[in-house]
Amino acid sequence: MASIQFNGVSKRYDDGPAIVPGLDLTIRDGEFMVLVGPSGCGKSTTLRMIAGLESITAGDLIIGGHRVNDLPPKDRDIAMVFQNYALYPHMSVFENMAFGLRVRNFPKLGIERRVRDAADTLGLSDLLGRKPGQLSGGQCQRVALGRAMVRDPQVFLFDEPLSNLDAELRVQMRGVIHRLHRQLGTTSVYVTHDQVEAMTLGSRIAILDRGELMQVGTPLELYNDPDNTFVAGFMGSPPMNLVSVVHDGTQLTCELINLPHPKLQGLKPNLLLGLRPEKLVYAASAPAHWPRLRGEIELVESLGAEMLVHLRAGADQVIARLPGLRVFTLGDVLELAFDPAAVYLFDAQSQQRIRSDGARAGAGVC
Structure with a gap:
């Protein structure tokens, strides 16, 4: 050896x-x-x-x-x-x-x-x-x-x-x-x-x-704990959702998501928000303080025990990995939720991960 x-x-x-x-x-x-x-x-x-x-x-x-x-x-x-x-x-x-x-x-x-x-x-x-x-x-x-x-x-x-x-x-x-x-x-x-x-x-x-x-x-x-959007998008099937967002110093927004965030001061106004498909859950079963995400169902891939649901709101799209127990109609609006600690932030220009001080692997940016 x-x-x-x-x-x-x-x-x-x-x-x-x-x-x-x-x-x-x-x-x-x-x-x-x-x-x-x-x-x-x-x-x-x-x-x-x-x-x-x-x-x-x-x-x-x-x-x-x-x-x-x-x-x-x-x-x-x-x-x-x-x-x-x-x-x-x-x-x-x-x-x-x-x-x-x-x-x-x-x-x-x-x-x-x-x-x-x-x-x-x-x-x-x-x-x-x-x-x-x-x-x-x-x-x-x-x-x-x-x-x-x-x-x-x-x-x-x-x-x-x-x-x-x-x-x-x-x-x-x-x-x-x-x-x-x-x-x-x-x-x-x-x-x-x-x-x-x-x-x-x-x-x-x-x-x-x-x-x-x-x-x-x-x-x-x-x-x-990906260092950049390339790694975040390459590892995982389906890959990590990456959505363009803007912020005003206290809140991330796009057509799909509104997310209060305490650590935005000093960051560029245009960012990329990363969220794994399996981190999205039905809003009705999530804690009340978790942020909501709403989008129109564009495609459903049924995999038996689970399904991949593609949601779109305007130019933004995400994929959610959900239990395969429900029947959806294309065009319906679905509300999902996610733990804010599961969110990753990336610089939109350099594509590099934005980490908070002391962030641990898998801890996102919150």
Whole structure:
């Protein structure tokens, strides 16, 4: 196992703009770090720099205490799992898993032991004689995991390994990868654009946007205590509601919301108010002192035990996550309420979080 440090690492192609403009990030020994962000944010490029598949333009990449900028991929003691499995179709499962060890001249008995141990762990023992064409997508991905696992590397790299699987298989494979990391404890870096994968798998998550590190922390830290609107909107499904509001020093207002607020002095008049969909409740069941929110029902997404209700008042829109026990008519006006302590405030221009002195993670701004 090994830690990974990015010290001002940047990547650019020719004279174009930097894909990664200067990354400073430490991945701890034995940690499962997830790199997440939208397409084009630089997460796969960052992973490929760890693997040695992309050169580093500037800065230092340290793995296990050693600078590896100029070290070829084969000498980095890293195993990578790709999105497309990359299995040899003419080889059996056993041969696919053993191939990397054979080219490194591992002894035959050692190969046999490692492959069978990995197959037992991954539930592949009955499939060792089959070829990839006889396997399901989930089984192929487990073979790819086993091929990486038998090498016993100091770092595992995962490049969107579940993107080609259907929803049910993705859930199953998340469980397999989670158990594998818990059992082996190997430092792992996992790239995905799916925030559900990030939240369920990551010891910590690094959120990237256009190559810039927006925030790094545990899943709950990022969800409860976002530094900016990008993180607030990216973590959570549906994302945090962000509504443009103005204030007169004592009260936040827009077409949906009127919210007395004691800490507005000195702030710019135009702000963004953030509120998680699950923090909205029916007004009739809320304490009398909680602020109310009224809007016209524009869309209802029924999810069985719950529903997502989209409300609009003028140009403002919010989504509420509510118990799925009521039938609504589109166009009706619905009144909801929320705990004022659940509100977040952001600067409308910089998109950065406005924090009160001594604010704690998850405490909002009140």
